[in-house]
Amino acid sequence: MNVLLLGNGGREHAIAWKLSQSSLLRSLHIAPGNGGTGHLGTSADLDLLDFPSIERYIRKNQIELVVVGPEAPLVNGIADYLEDSKKVNVKVVGPRKAGAMLEGSKRFAKEFMNRHSIPTAQYASFKADELDKAIAYLDTFSPPYVLKADGLAAGKGVIITSSKQEAEDTLRSMLVDGAFDGAGSEVVIEAFLDGKEVSMFAVTDGRRFQLLPSAKDYKRAGDGDTGPNTGGMGAISPVPFLTEEFQEKALNQVIIPTIKGLEKDGIPYVGFLFFGLMKVGSEPFVVEYNCRLGDPETEVILPRIKSDLLHLFDSLCSGLLSEYDLVVDDRAASTLIVASEGYPGGYEKGKEIKFSDEIQEIDGHIFHSGTRESRKKVWTNGGRVLALTGRGNDLKEAIKNSYALKNCIEFEGGFSRTDIGQDALTE
Ligand code: AMP
Numbered sequence: 001m002n003v004l005l006l007g008n009g010g011r012e013h014a015i016a017w018k019l020s021q022s023s024l025l026r027s028l029h030i031a032p033g034n035g036g037t038g039h040l041g042t043s044a045d046l047d048l049l050d051f052p053s054i055e056r057y058i059r060k061n062q063i064e065l066v067v068v069g070p071e072a073p074l075v076n077g078i079a080d081y082l083e084d085s086k087k088v089n090v091k092v093v094g095p096r097k098a099g100a101m102l103e104g105s106k107r108f109a110k111e112f113m114n115r116h117s118i119p120t121a122q123y124a125s126f127k128a129d130e131l132d133k134a135i136a137y138l139d140t141f142s143p144p145y146v147l148k149a150d151g152l153a154a155g156k157g158v159i160i161t162s163s164k165q166e167a168e169d170t171l172r173s174m175l176v177d178g179a180f181d182g183a184g185s186e187v188v189i190e191a192f193l194d195g196k197e198v199s200m201f202a203v204t205d206g207r208r209f210q211l212l213p214s215a216k217d218y219k220r221a222g223d224g225d226t227g228p229n230t231g232g233m234g235a236i237s238p239v240p241f242l243t244e245e246f247q248e249k250a251l252n253q254v255i256i257p258t259i260k261g262l263e264k265d266g267i268p269y270v271g272f273l274f275f276g277l278m279k280v281g282s283e284p285f286v287v288e289y290n291c292r293l294g295d296p297e298t299e300v301i302l303p304r305i306k307s308d309l310l311h312l313f314d315s316l317c318s319g320l321l322s323e324y325d326l327v328v329d330d331r332a333a334s335t336l337i338v339a340s341e342g343y344p345g346g347y348e349k350g351k352e353i354k355f356s357d358e359i360q361e362i363d364g365h366i367f368h369s370g371t372r373e374s375r376k377k378v379w380t381n382g383g384r385v386l387a388l389t390g391r392g393n394d395l396k397e398a399i400k401n402s403y404a405l406k407n408c409i410e411f412e413g414g415f416s417r418t419d420i421g422q423d424a425l426t427e
């Protein structure tokens with residue numbers, strides 16, 4: 001098959017790496033890709049929101065299947081555009097806009113969960129002219145307060161604060177001053193869930209589904225879960241506190257009701273469903289839905305899948321998902337993000353990254369995120385730069401290998417957390 005993969009993060013490098021091992025692959029095109037994906041396929045300089053250009057590229061290169069990595073094109077309707085196109089006949093891994101709204105609108109997701117009795121934090125949503133009502137609603141909770149911009153805000157639209165003043169100021173900046181480029185013109189305020197976070201993933205055609213390995217993401221910039229929220233500073237898989245009992249509950253209370261709920265609401269869905277769950281006591285609550293795979297979760301999930309990923313995508317798009325035999329490797333994986341100095345705030349790009357030869361001796365894989373290749377060298381090109389995935393017979397060994405990889409790379413100002421996975425080792 002000729003495949004076009006859209007995106008430029010560590011997630012897409014991991015997907016490209018896995019697809020490139022498929023016996024079904026004829027050609028792989030990655031748009032726009034990054035400094036790590038160039039040798040896995042053809043790089044295409046496409047704007048992911050310019051659907052007509054993507055359609056032209058598909059036609060010109062006889063692309064048969066498109067895998068959409070990030071959320072923005074999905075929420076903006078790329079699947080609708082391509083599937084409804086008379087000019088191309090292409091399979092799309094990724095939901096149409098109606099389903100992507102589970103990620104694209106927090107209010108939509110909360111209403112969906114309430115309608116289908118899926119456990120989530122108690123909430124209310126407020127529009128721009130309801131600032132006073134929103135402030136009054138804060139008083140119905142004890143701190144910390146959880147405020148969420150309704151729309152997409154690249155992982156930065158959630159504010160959790162114990163200060164009532166800060167909560168009020170944030171509401172004002174979102175609702176009145178248009179912070180987050182307007183993603184906060186509507187705000188969800190919800191109860192704080194005190195528990196352990198875990199990410200579960202399903203691939204579904206809207207009726208059938210297969211569960212992928214689960215992961216835990218480390219979202220805060222600093223050790224000990226301190227500092228600002230980021231896109232994710234590391235991840236592990238498997239997750240020790242995700243017991244069989246909890247997984248069963250998550251399946252019956254969240255995952256199956258979500259897929260049935262989509263069907264009942266008449267919303268088609270072909271792609272990934274990412275369940276951001278909080279384990280409160282022994283019960284699952286949905287913190288968020290995403291309509292795609294996670295980053296950096298993908299960098300630990302895909303190395304643990306033994307079976308052919310393109311075969312999975314082909315089965316998914318051909319109504320044969322139930323027949324696909326998903327084989328998961330018992331061995332563990334951990335990934336460690338190396339980020340640019342200043343991330344998740346402002347940072348410089350264009351620092352040369354040096355890789356030492358010892359990398360070959362370590363059981364693991366380096367996935368590129370914010371990098372670019374030029375003049376046969378690799379340069380930083382984003383906030384999260386590399387995802388260092390270590391493998392091992394257990395988490396301890398996998399984590400050790402992630403940190404061993406860290407000793408093999410270097411660039412000015414690069415930083416990582418020093419405690420990825422440590423909490424899981426003491427479970
Ligand atoms: P979201 O973008 O909705 O995933 O939120 C970003 C992060 O904020 C989550 O991964 C959680 O760590 C945290 N968070 C969101 N909602 C809540 C909540 N109701 N209670 C506690 N933490 C939350």
Ligand code: GLY
Nearest residue numbers: 231232294295296
């Ligand atoms: N790592 C969280 C996300 O991809 O949204």
